[in-house]
Amino acid sequence: MTARLRRSAPPPPVRVVHLGLGAFSRAHQAWYTDRAADGDGWGIAAFTGRRPDLAEALSAQDGLYTLVTRGADGDAFATVGSLARAVPGGDHDAWLGAVASPDVRVLTTTVTEAGYLRAPGGGLDSAHPAVVRDVAALREDPRAPVVTAPARIVAGLLARRAADAGALALVPCDNLPENGRVLDRVLRDLAGAVDPSLLPWLDAAVSTATTMVDRITPAPTDADRAAVLAATGVDDAAPVVTEPFSEWVVSGAFPGGRPAWETAGAVVTDDVTPYEQRKLWLLNGGHSLLAYVGSQRGHATVDEAVRDPHCLDLLQRWWALCTPHLLLGRERAEEYCAALIERFANPRMRHALAQIAGDGSQKLPVRLLPVLRAERAAGRLPDVAVTVLAAWLLHLRGTGAPVRDLRADELRALGGRPPAEAVPAVLATLDPALADDAELVAAVRSRAGELSGRR
Numbered sequence: 192m193t194a195r196l197r198r199s200a201p202p203p204p205v206r207v208v209h210l211g212l213g214a215f216s217r218a219h220q221a222w223y224t225d226r227a228a229d230g231d232g233w234g235i236a237a238f239t240g241r242r243p244d245l246a247e248a249l250s251a252q253d254g255l256y257t258l259v260t261r262g263a264d265g266d267a268f269a270t271v272g273s274l275a276r277a278v279p280g281g282d283h284d285a286w287l288g289a290v291a292s293p294d295v296r297v298l299t300t301t302v303t304e305a306g307y308l309r310a311p312g313g314g315l316d317s318a319h320p321a322v323v324r325d326v327a328a329l330r331e332d333p334r335a336p337v338v339t340a341p342a343r344i345v346a347g348l349l350a351r352r353a354a355d356a357g358a359l360a361l362v363p364c365d366n367l368p369e370n371g372r373v374l375d376r377v378l379r380d381l382a383g384a385v386d387p388s389l390l391p392w393l394d395a396a397v398s399t400a401t402t403m404v405d406r407i408t409p410a411p412t413d414a415d416r417a418a419v420l421a422a423t424g425v426d427d428a429a430p431v432v433t434e435p436f437s438e439w440v441v442s443g444a445f446p447g448g449r450p451a452w453e454t455a456g457a458v459v460t461d462d463v464t465p466y467e468q469r470k471l472w473l474l475n476g477g478h479s480l481l482a483y484v485g486s487q488r489g490h491a492t493v494d495e496a497v498r499d500p501h502c503l504d505l506l507q508r509w510w511a512l513c514t515p516h517l518l519l520g521r522e523r524a525e526e527y528c529a530a531l532i533e534r535f536a537n538p539r540m541r542h543a544l545a546q547i548a549g550d551g552s553q554k555l556p557v558r559l560l561p562v563l564r565a566e567r568a569a570g571r572l573p574d575v576a577v578t579v580l581a582a583w584l585l586h587l588r589g590t591g592a593p594v595r596d597l598r599a600d601e602l603r604a605l606g607g608r609p610p611a612e613a614v615p616a617v618l619a620t621l622d623p624a625l626a627d628d629a630e631l632v633a634a635v636r637s638r639a640g641e642l643s644g645r646r
């Protein structure tokens with residue numbers, strides 16, 4: 192007999208709002224909240240980016256879903272109950288109501304790296320057409336339905352100030368270094384453009400945490416749904432598959448309180464930076480390397496790519512390059528890399544390289560460039576970084592994984608120029624200083640020629 196997920200008791204009271212309901216937030220923040228010692232007092236109202244599908248599927252099962260923890264040798268199944276409400280992102284009134292609720296003390300986000308809409312200098316890209324539209328709409332009417340993540344959060348904060356609902360902690364959970372500073376900056380830029388009187392209120396009422404998040408969570412597939420049904424008898428329309436490994440490192444102030452995430456394994460610290468570097472350079476940098484080089488070599492998933500000795504050798508050279516620059520030190524880096532090999536090689540995860548390859552313009556600056564810059568400053572030209580940049584260029588020229596990027600049209604046009612022009616033009620989109628580095632430009636051009644000749 193097929194069972195469906197339904198609650199037999201009311202959900203936990205909503206005290207957390209989440210923006211960017213997808214796979215990862217359900218494998219990570221919702222799971223930590225569910226397992227926290229006081230989790231039954233902290234329900235989450237989670238909003239999708241825009242599409243209603245996932246919210247509708249979850250609402251039909253009272254916000255419950257199956258978390259499949261997929262080890263190399265088998266699956267474990269658990270029902271997660273912390274999602275008290277799942278709401279389509281288009282329901283702006285519901286969003287404003289949730290953020291303005293005095294019961295709510297925490298707002299978490301997973302809106303992707305691109306979702307923060309930063310300009311190359313790090314502030315809000317105020318010339319982005321969607322930002323321009325949202326700013327104009329909020330100036331006209333603070334309750335106007337806006338679409339960008341920064342504008343939705345500012346709209347929610349305007350509603351919260353109007354409701355005098357008290358302190359709120361923002362907790363960004365995207366793969367960005369100093370993600371608290373990133374979020375704070377784009378929100379202040381947008382608030383300043385809409386209603387500068389919000390800025391002193393932000394100082395008084397809103398704190399922004401910084402977090403390092405780590406748990407590999409591929410986009411769920413129909414096969415995952417079928418596996419849940421076969422193993423548990425539950426016809427779950429929205430399960431999530433994740434790996435056994437999980438880390439969450441959080442720093443910041445929570446004047447209105449927060450779930451006791453540390454009772455579920457989160458680390459609370461004063462400084463996230465050493466953990467962020469380790470994770471963003473070794474794991475995410477390694478992922479991007481495999482996504483561009485591996486997909487050029489015909490691989491579809493991370494586990495396939497790491498079984499290719501050429502990709503594995505590059506990955507290990509990348510890790511060796513990063514290690515001396517890591518604040519956590521060699522020993523902790525080597526432990527992490529040893530675990531990473533197992534995590535990447537898990538043959539049952541099927542993590543698509545095409546998913547990881549998306550938004551390289553937003554990811555490479557945080558995953559690759561810090562180490563490349565440190566090496567260039569020391570007078571070295573790291574061969575493995577040259578290879579990743581060359582593989583990214585070839586990806587933009589139409590080989591390997593398909594191009595999905597916040598700046599896809601511009602990047603395709605630049606990448607499609609003759610190689611002598613394409614290389615500096617594409618590198619300049621990551622950092623103009625790269626295009627002025629003649630030795631690097633020549634090396635990337637030569638490596639791209641070698642890689643395309645080899646296919």
Ligand SMILES: NC(=O)c1ccc[n+]([C@@H]2O[C@H](COP(=O)([O-])OP(=O)(O)OC[C@H]3O[C@@H](n4cnc5c(N)ncnc54)[C@H](O)[C@@H]3O)[C@@H](O)[C@H]2O)c1
Pocket residue numbers: 210211212213214215216238239240241242301302303304305306307339340364365366367404405406407408409410
């Ligand atoms: N999946 C992972 O393994 C993993 C691990 C660590 C961190 N993360 C972080 O979480 C993010 C989301 O990953 P996911 O696996 O949940 O993806 P997902 O596609 O399942 O969900 C992404 C959610 O963000 C929303 N979104 C996308 N672009 C947006 C935008 N421009 N503005 C507002 N909302 C937007 C989507 O509508 C959706 O609700 C990643 O980009 C990454 O920064 C993911």
Ligand SMILES: O=P(O)(O)OC[C@@H](O)[C@@H](O)[C@H](O)[C@H](O)CO
Pocket residue numbers: 304366404405406407408474475478479546547
């Ligand atoms: O989720 P993205 O698109 O930022 O990056 C793809 C992967 O590198 C990433 O999701 C990792 O799986 C994750 O960061 C592991 O903790």
